Amino acid sequence: MFSSLVLAATLAAAPAPRSAASALTVVHVPRLDAMTGLSAFLQRAGTYSAVLRPNAWRAELHPFLVIDPTKPETLSAVGLDPAGPATVSLREDGRVSCLRVTDVKLFQTKAAEAISAAGGEEPKPTVSKGVTTVSVKREAGGAMGYALKGQDVCAYGATDSGGPALLKEAVKLVGKAPAPDARLGKVTGVAFIASGGTVVGLDGTGNVLNVEGTALKLPLPPFQSKATSPYGAMKPGGMLFSRVAVSPAGVSQAVGSLSATIQSVCAACPEKQVQAMTDTVAKQLTGNMLVNMDNVQVRGSLRLPDVRFFAVRQALAAEVTDAAAVKNALAPMGSFPGAKTLADGWSLPLKGGSVFVRLKGNQLVLGNDEAVTQATVAALPETGAKLERAADFSVDPKKLARGLGQVSLSDVLADQQLAALFAVSSELGPLLEQSERITGWMDSAPGGAHRFSLTWTLPAAK
Structure with missing residues (x-):
């Protein structure tokens, strides 16, 4: 009833x-007649992006x-x-x-x-x-x-x-x-x-666009809200900063994807050992994770897997239940070709850069840039805090615009995915450069769907 x-x-x-x-x-x-605020945002955004202008649609x-x-x-x-x-x-x-x-x-x-x-x-x-x-x-x-x-x-x-x-x-x-x-x-x-x-x-106002939606079949793991997150008190920074709480099924999905990516750029890494390590580590993850993408530095053709891997300077952090067990599981990494043992982890040289794996308390941090990895480790708080949603994110639109602008014409002509990024850069790049911030959140919804919300803010009109 x-x-x-x-x-x-x-x-x-x-x-x-x-x-x-x-x-x-x-x-x-x-x-x-209720579209006044939304139309005002589109009119202003259309100054920098022709596709958003009301007269375009x-x-x-x-x-x-x-x-x-x-x-x-x-x-x-x-x-x-x-x-x-x-x-x-x-x-x-x-x-x-x-x-x-x-x-x-x-x-x-x-x-x-x-x-x-x-x-x-x-x-x-x-x-x-x-x-x-x-x-x-x-x-x-x-x-x-x-x-x-x-x-x-x-x-x-x-x-x-x-x-x-x-x-x-x-x-x-x-x-x-x-x-x-x-x-x-x-x-x-x-x-x-x-x-x-x-x-x-x-919906919107003169300088703010609000987007709320639901979607099926997004290429994302299922989320699961938790009481607290070890990253809840961290202040957003960099190009993209996201805190997520992933469900147990999502943990395996996320770790498997990351393992496959690393294996693709490290042909010398013994596949069976990498698989065994990631399987053990996955069982120790609580589901609380952090993504910190600081900036984009493209060095070479993005058609090459190693160039793509190191193009976005980033670090990922994940909470573990037993740090000692994780350290033991990752110990074989020290014997990989060229690997170095650090005071709190390992570094692994690859073509195009190095991967850093570090432990701080119950936090496992993996990064493809030494400075970003160190900064992420240093910023990890000692106490957790409540997250309102299973996932939230903050984007620096100016850094994103500069990153998108690094896709070369030769890559665009040879790769449809890169061509799509180039098209986004051409159409939205000027608007991103003029934007103040983009923030939002995500939750899982029944039937494998996701709920999401995004707020795009332009500077206040003078």
């Missing part, structure tokens, strides 16, 4: 988009009308409600945009003008069962039109074969009240994006 009441309350609070069936992506805004909001949510007068001028909801559904065969109408005659007049201007045939409205429909073919191929009932209208733009299906979908959408979408009810925002297994809610 109680669970039924909770579900009912959740659905009642969830946004209700008029989303088309088989949509690959749905964008929903419950109230267009406003053409996607409607198949044939030119509207801009940041300018209410553009909606009123075509008979649409600047304070109403809006839902855009992207499908393989086209898109459907559903909005609220305030002036039916004005809308139909402006729609007819826009359809004709877009190369459509002369619009001829038909009425059936209280629904007015318009469906025309475009000279360039495909079709466009709308279905209108009362104050609700769903317009569509279709590919060559999608016209009849999208017209039918538009009629269906205006024919009944939209149902609450429980996925959107799990996040907050003034605008929502749902694509595949990811749902994102967006």
Whole structure:
């Protein structure tokens, strides 16, 4: 009974988009006039990143009308409600945009003008069962039109074969009240994006963007909140600073991934010994971990595994239950080719740099840069503190921009992943350089999903 009441309350609070069936992506805004703060951030961020400018994506909001949510007068001028909801559904065969109408005659007049201007045939409205429909073919191929009932209208733009299906979908959408979408009810925002297994809610002010979402199949280990973390009192620093509490299953996943990475850049390291060491160490880990990525220094082609490994100067820390057992398990490292025994651990020279493994109390620290490793060890607090979330992170956007900017053109031409990083650098680099900070958190959610939140802050406007 109680669970039924909770579900009912959740659905009642969830946004209700008029989303088309088989949509690959749905964008929903419950109230267009509530986007003032988010639009202000995008307008300012768009000064440095063209893709975020409202005028770069406003053409996607409607198949044939030119509207801009940041300018209410553009909606009123075509008979649409600047304070109403809006839902855009992207499908393989086209898109459907559903909005609220305030002036039916004005809308139909402006729609007819826009359809004709877009190369459509002369619009001829038909009425059936209280629904007015318009469906025309475009000279360039495909079709466009709308279905209108009362104050609700769903317009569509279709590919060559999608016209009849999208017209039918538009009629269906205006024919009944939209149902609450429980996925959107799990996040907050003034605008929502749902694509595949990811749902994102967006909100903002003139200098702050707030993102909250849920996602399936992220390449991350499962998290598990704990009462305290040995890293809870540490102050964030460097390019990326993250404190996490990983579940037992996630510990094995994380250690296995790290072991495979080290093995790939250390061909001389005996594979069986490395595996035995990591298996033993994994059993001693509590799940509390720290990631400290200080900066990026690329020396060579990022297509080479060793260059990639040492490009990000970083150190990882992990809490262990029995430091003596971990030390004994790692002792064989001292016999690896070129290895040196340190007062509190070992160093292992590799092509491109050295790996450092150090112990401080119940903390195991692994780093690929001596200075970053030493600084991380020195900063480890003697007492733990509560973490509000299973994982949190802090990013220095300026350092991140400089790191992304080190991807070379030759690497871009030869590697799709590096090309993607280059594209991010080109588009967001200038914005990152002008940003103040990026912070956020993550938690695990049922069904192997993750919840996340991100806050992107620009300097206060002068």
